[in-house]
Amino acid sequence: MADDKKVLDDGELVLVKDYVEEIITDLKYSTEDNFTLKVIYNYSDAYLRYGTVKKLKKAQEIFKKKGYRIKIWDAYRTVEAQRFMWEIYPDDDFVADPNIGFSNHNRGTAVDVTLVDEAGNELKMPTGFDDFEAVMNYDPEDEKNKERTENASMLNEIMTSCGFRRSTTEWWHFNDTDKYPVVEGFNSII
Template sequence: MKNTYSLVEITPQSHDVILEIAYATEKNFTGKPVYKQPLCLMHEEAASRLQRAIEVLQPMGLRLKIWDAFRPQEAQQELYDCAPDPEYVSHPQTGVRPHCRGIAIDLTLVDQFGHELEMGTEFDDFRSLAHHGNDQVSNLAQKNRLILAGAMNVAGFNPIQSEWWHYQLPDADHYPVLKESELGSGIL
């Protein structure tokens, strides 16, 4: 396994991204804050690959808005309790849990003014409309999803079929699942 404590903070200054950490607000499917702080943490390898995606998008005048990245296992349990569907929320004990490993990120594209591009659904939409390749969303949304997927793929991230906004590093089992108590980060 990789180094357990190799998480780095992603900030607008370090990576030229917009942060809107959804689970630190009420603007998420639980309707309440799950995190105490709006931190964006990733395993150092994932952070390096994120930088590559940022560089791919820059010539197009596009940036990334991040809704979630590292999530302690305790928070995963809270999310699963609200939506116990492993197609959208990994089981906190037996699922892959890429967010709990610091190797997953939930994000979208924004234009040069910081406005989100049309993607066909909002973040955390647990319907088939949010699935990659869904042709029931507009042509513009399909195009924007493909741009995001292309940049993330070039950077070395894989999608999951059910969420256009979710990308993760391959080989999740090479990275340990982390609990907040192991980090002392105060996310929860």
């Protein structure tokens, strides 16, 4: 656990697990288990801005009281990784076009998450991670989706109460409401 007595600037990029031990990290883009079926980046630890991590820690504390843990699927992502994703899937509803702007992942202020129970099992959610087709066809009013919709609503409610804003197209994607610049020259050995 990082020394909490060290005063950090909220804009500093930090390793999430150093500040929120309970969070599970399973970065999908460090494996082929993602919509591209390719490894997008070569690090498996989640990094975010310290200010964003403080908000995530607050959310984790609330989820813990309910018997859940946050699982991170994606956090900080390099600009190079963003360009690679855009080359594979140039649809700005789901992938930010790096030629006209950047994703909040490139700023270290976006996190893709789900919830797991105490045994580590993922809760049922509207779709799988990065399942863009299913997202477009998901009907939250359908009775068979009730549990999935309730779980996603709980995730959204708590994350929003802690200072995040959910993406309108992805139930798993949350942006910090505070703004930071794009991270340049990232080295995963910080």
